[in-house]
Amino acid sequence: MDKNKNWLPTLSIILIAALAYLPLLHRFGYIFDDWYLMWAAKAQGVDVFHLIYSADRPLRAYVMIPAYTLFGESTLGYNLAGWVWRVLSGLFFWQSLHLVWPKHEGVAFSAAILFVLYPGFLSQYNGIDYQSQLLSLAVAMLSIWMSIQALVSSRLKIKQLLTVAAILLGWVYLGLVEYEVGFEAIRLGLIFILTNRQEIQGWKERLLKAFKGWLPYASIPTGFLFWRILFFQGGRQATDGSFQLGRFLGAPLRTLYNWALKFLEDLLDVFVLAWFEPLRRNLVYLENYWLGIGLAALGVIIMLWMYYRLQASFPDKNALHEMLLWGVFGAAAALVPIIIVNREVSFPYFSRYALVSSVGVAIFFAALTSQLQKKWQLAVLAIFVSLAMLTHQANSNRFVHESDEIRNFWWQVAWRVPMFEPASTIIARYPTATIQEDYFIWGPAN
Numbered sequence: 001m002d003k004n005k006n007w008l009p010t011l012s013i014i015l016i017a018a019l020a021y022l023p024l025l026h027r028f029g030y031i032f033d034d035w036y037l038m039w040a041a042k043a044q045g046v047d048v049f050h051l052i053y054s055a056d057r058p059l060r061a062y063v064m065i066p067a068y069t070l071f072g073e074s075t076l077g078y079n080l081a082g083w084v085w086r087v088l089s090g091l092f093f094w095q096s097l098h099l100v101w102p103k104h105e106g107v108a109f110s111a112a113i114l115f116v117l118y119p120g121f122l123s124q125y126n127g128i129d130y131q132s133q134l135l136s137l138a139v140a141m142l143s144i145w146m147s148i149q150a151l152v153s154s155r156l157k158i159k160q161l162l163t164v165a166a167i168l169l170g171w172v173y174l175g176l177v178e179y180e181v182g183f184e185a186i187r188l189g190l191i192f193i194l195t196n197r198q199e200i201q202g203w204k205e206r207l208l209k210a211f212k213g214w215l216p217y218a219s220i221p222t223g224f225l226f227w228r229i230l231f232f233q234g235g236r237q238a239t240d241g242s243f244q245l246g247r248f249l250g251a252p253l254r255t256l257y258n259w260a261l262k263f264l265e266d267l268l269d270v271f272v273l274a275w276f277e278p279l280r281r282n283l284v285y286l287e288n289y290w291l292g293i294g295l296a297a298l299g300v301i302i303m304l305w306m307y308y309r310l311q312a313s314f315p316d317k318n319a320l321h322e323m324l325l326w327g328v329f330g331a332a333a334a335l336v337p338i339i340i341v342n343r344e345v346s347f348p349y350f351s352r353y354a355l356v357s358s359v360g361v362a363i364f365f366a367a368l369t370s371q372l373q374k375k376w377q378l379a380v381l382a383i384f385v386s387l388a389m390l391t392h393q394a395n396s397n398r399f400v401h402e403s404d405e406i407r408n409f410w411w412q413v414a415w416r417v418p419m420f421e422p423a424s425t426i427i428a429r430y431p432t433a434t435i436q437e438d439y440f441i442w443g444p445a446n
Contacts, residue, residue, distance in 0.1 A: 009109050010091060012306040017087045017116050019299045020389050021124060024396045025083070028075050029403030032436070033129040035443025041068050043446075058232075059175035060132040067131055079127035085134040086124060090116035092141035093359065099148045100190055101319055104370070106310040110381055111366035113303050117384075118358035119391035120274025122282075122351040125399040133352060136176035140183045143169035147187055147217060151194050163216050170220030178228070179341065182334030182356045184221050188214050189326045189333075262344050266335045269345040270357040271364075275387050277347045282394035285401050296389040300382045307381060320367055327364025331357040348395075349436075402433040410444045420445070 030038060040048045046068050049061040071077030094112035101108060123130045143166045150162035174181060188210075195210040269277075286292050334356035338344065345353045369380045409430055420426070428441045435441060 009094070009105075009112075009306055009310065012109075012302050013090055013094065013112055013116060014087055016113060016299045016302055016385075017083065017090065019295050019302075020117055020392045021083050021086070021396070023295065023393070024400050025079050025125075026076055027400045027403065028079055028125050028127070028396075029407055030075065030128070030443070031126055031399060031402055031406075032440070034075070034126065036439040037064070037128055038073055039439070039443045039446055042073065057132070057176060057178070059172070063132045063135055063176065075127060078131055079125060082124060082127040082131060082134040085138040086116060089134075089138040089141040092138065092145045093362075096141070096145045096148050096190070097363065099145070099152055100193060101323070104319055106307050107323065107363075107366045107370050109310050110303075110307055110369065111363045114366060114384060114388070115358055115362035117299075117388035117392070118274065118355075118362065119278050119388040120270060120345075120347070120351055120354040120358060120361075122278055122348045122395050124392070125396055130352075132176045133355075136173040136180060137355065139169050139176070140173040140180060143167075143173065143220075144183065144187050144190070148190055148194070151191065151213060167217060167219055170217065171224055174220065174224045178224070179337050179343070179353070180334075180356050181221055181224075181337050182330075183359075184217065185333030185336075186326075186330040186356075186359055187217055189329050191217075193322050193326060259339050262339050263332075263335060266339065266345045266353075266357075267332060269347070270331055270335070270354045270361055273347070274351075274354060274358075274361070275384070275391075278351070279387060279391040279394060281348060282391065282398050284394075285397040286390070286394040287397055292390055292393045295393060296386045299389050300385045303385050304378050304382060308378070320371065323363050323367035327360040327362075327367065330360030331364065332360070334360065405431055405433050406444060413445075 037049075037052070040052060041064075046065045049064045049068070050058070053060040053064075067078060067081065071081075090112050093115050094108055097108035097111055098105065123133070127134075146162045146166035146169070150159045150166065153159050153162065170184070173183070191214045192207075192210040195213050196206050198206075198209065335345070335353075338353045343353055344350065345357075365384065369377050369384075372380060409428070413428075426441055426445055428435070
């Protein structure tokens with residue numbers, strides 16, 4: 001980085017992410033799958049993570065073993081680490097955009113902010129269970145940055161080293177979260193943009209050149225699928241590709257129709273509803289409206305001040321078209337692997353499937369906003385940042401509320417019913433927190 005040029009945007013991204021995610025971090029307890037993960041490690045030791053993840057994502061054990069060794073049973077360490085991975089992913093994304101569109105720093109910065117604050121992902125505070133997902137996000141963005149750096153570098157050895165490193169990191173992020181394979185379409189889109197600018201006559205020749213540039217990175221999805229299909233023996237149907245595709249073979253026309261409908265619905269979710277629906281659902285949990293508005297206002301001020309310094313001019317027509325098309329393509333392509341394994345984006349419990357698409361959504365809205373007059377650019381970005389920050393504050397209050405509710409429930413049980421016999425069957429109902437799996441009960445009971 002050019003230290004004189006980049007330290008202020010870097011600091012701005014970190015500060016805004018801190019305002020959005022850190023205020024209530026110390027108050028989160030266990031939630032959802034945290035219960036069986038922490039119970040298993042406490043009861044059987046850290047090596048149990050190999051057994052837990054052997055059915056679908058064995059690489060995750062190598063994340064959770066050092067994480068548990070460092071942080072133990074405290075949620076604070078996991079959530080802080082998850083915040084670091086989220087911030088790093090935003091910084092790598094920002095630098096990738098800076099490499100591809102170096103003359104449009106304001107758009108790159110605003111896109112990075114919208115990506116880091118994207119309100120369609122609501123599991124940021126589930127730091128134990130989502131440790132691998134958040135790390136995978138950072139690794140994927142680093143891999144993409146390395147591949148772009150390799151393309152623009154003029155030194156052969158640097159190109160080779162960065163390409164090899166990007167491929168290795170590509171296998172790592174897919175090993176942690178296989179449905180993030182949509183990042184490879186995003187990588188392909190950026191390679192095509194850079195190749196398309198070269199003085200090559202004919203669209204066929206340009207496509208061929210882009211394909212050759214992407215060919216080394218084709219080893220990421222193909223290598224992963226080769227291992228997954230031929231060598232890995234999974235035991236979970238939700239991540240078994242052959243089982244999921246079996247539904248298509250059984251009823252291809254009906255399945256294609258359902259996939260098309262889900263695709264359109266999910267596009268609406270990631271581009272539009274993500275900015276409103278999570279906030280609508282969680283606003284009731286926001287305990288202190290004035291504090292929430294104050295934190296959002298501070299984040300907006302930092303963002304607009306930095307954006308005003310960086311956004312010197314409108315992107316030219318070619319750059320604008322590149323950004324808009326790549327944004328739509330990236331967001332749409334990221335949904336395809338989700339849909340063909342019969343999953344979909346929904347808020348709040350399946351918001352994780354919107355995370356990869358948030359890359360395309362962020363650059364699309366940043367580029368579109370840049371075409372407005374200056375005052376309207378600032379106003380629209382202020383609205384985006386305000387909605388996102390209020391969403392995360394309301395969502396964090398929801399996590400605190402559910403953590404307190406479950407903690408209070410079991411405190412009451414512990415002193416009112418202290419002598420459960422071994423092997424008792426316990427039927428419980430929390431006042432408002434959901435119980436989706438049996439270990440939401442036996443985890444805290446044990």
